[in-house]
Each structure stands twice: as C-alpha cells, then as structure tokens.
C-alpha cells in the first residue's frame with residue numbers, strides 16, 4: 001500500500017464515520033494514559049502520539065497537566081475533529097498531518113506513543129521506515145509506548161491487514177536500541193461490544 005493509498009483510505013474513514021462507528025474508539029484512553037504517566041513523571045515531558053487520529057488521549061494528557069504535545073496522523077479529517085473537540089485548551093498542541101513512514105522527526109521526544117497505527121505496517125520497507133523515525137524520534141533514556149493487536153487479536157482492522165505482535169516479537173522488531181521494560185495484555189471493547197486482544201509494550205531508548 002502506498003502512502004497515498006493509506007492517506008485516502010483513512011481520510012474516507014474519518015469523513016464517513018462517527019466516533020461510535022469505529023472499532024478503536026475509547027472514552028477513557030487506557031492503558032495508554034497510565035503507561036505514559038508511569039514513564040513521564042514530569043508534566044513538561046514532550047509527548048508525540050503517532051497515528052493519534054481523533055483519539056481522546058490528547059484531551060486526557062492536557063487534563064493531566066502535560067503541555068508539550070504533538071499528534072501526528074495522515075488523516076487531516078481526524079486531526080481536525082480532535083482539534084475542534086478540544087477547542088482553546090488545545091491551542092498549544094502541534095497537529096501534524098503526515099505519514100509516519102515519510103515524516104522527519106523535528107526533535108527527539110521524551111515519549112513516543114502509538115496505539116494501533118504501527119500494526120498496519122505489514123511490509124518490510126514501511127516497517128523499516130517507521131522504525132528509523134522511532135529511533136531518531138526518541139531521546140536516549142526516553143520511552144516508546146506501543147499498543148498493537150496481540151497474537152490472538154483480529155487479523156484485520158478497518159478492512160486492512162495488520163501484523164500482530166506479542167511483547168517479544170515487538171521488541172525484536174524495534175531492535176536492540178530499545179529495551180523492553182514493561183508490557184501488559186489489554187482487552188479492548190468496541191462500541192458495539194466486541195472484544196479485541198491488544199498488547200501494550202513500554203520500551204526504553206538506550
């Protein structure tokens with residue numbers, strides 16, 4: 001799938017479906033928020049949400065006092081919807097409409113968060129491009145919190161194939177520049193009551 005096909009797929013999704021019509025919707029962004037707080041004791045930590053879409057994680061981070069926040073997604077429609085929802089309290093948030101496999105990190109962040117974006121990269125070249133950005137986009141001693149479908153999770157999402165991981169295979173994919181320091185299983189319940197098996201891993205940049 002080219003970056004252009006990906007963008008048009010996700011633009012169509014966000015332009016045609018409401019928050020309660022997408023499987024990944026969450027009112028309370030857990031375990032992401034708790035895991036981010038576990039590795040970001042200071043409220044001035046710089047945090048980027050990769051493939052953040054219209055997620056309410058940014059609302060929850062702002063409400064918790066974090067203020068150096070960036071949300072990257074290839075769908076402008078998703079970002080516009082989050083931005084509009086948050087209003088003036090989100091003025092300081094940086095919204096980046098780009099593909100995580102082509103974007104160039106402008107800085108090394110303290111925290112890189114990704115819930116259900118990396119797992120859509122099923123081709124080696126796309127994964128390598130993402131991981132190159134991950135390596136450059138997290139400072140030494142910083143952390144990545146990455147949630148993907150688990151090995152017993154769905155094989156597809158939004159009509160697209162996904163690569164499923166357990167913490168060991170995710171850690172192996174990310175490579176030796178990061179150390180896996182924590183992980184947990186998570187059962188996500190979709191707005192229509194289906195259950196999806198996720199894994200969340202916390203990795204520390206050496």
Ligand SMILES: C[S@@+](CC[C@H](N)C(=O)[O-])C[C@H]1O[C@@H](n2cnc3c(N)ncnc32)[C@H](O)[C@@H]1O
Pocket residue numbers: 006010024025026050051052053054055056072073074075078098099100101114115116117120157
């Ligand atoms: C399943 S949704 C999850 C959205 C959000 N992380 C959440 O938890 O609500 C996947 C998101 O990843 C974005 N995405 C997919 N591939 C991407 C890529 N290569 N670069 C940036 N964003 C991407 C999509 O636009 C979509 O918003």
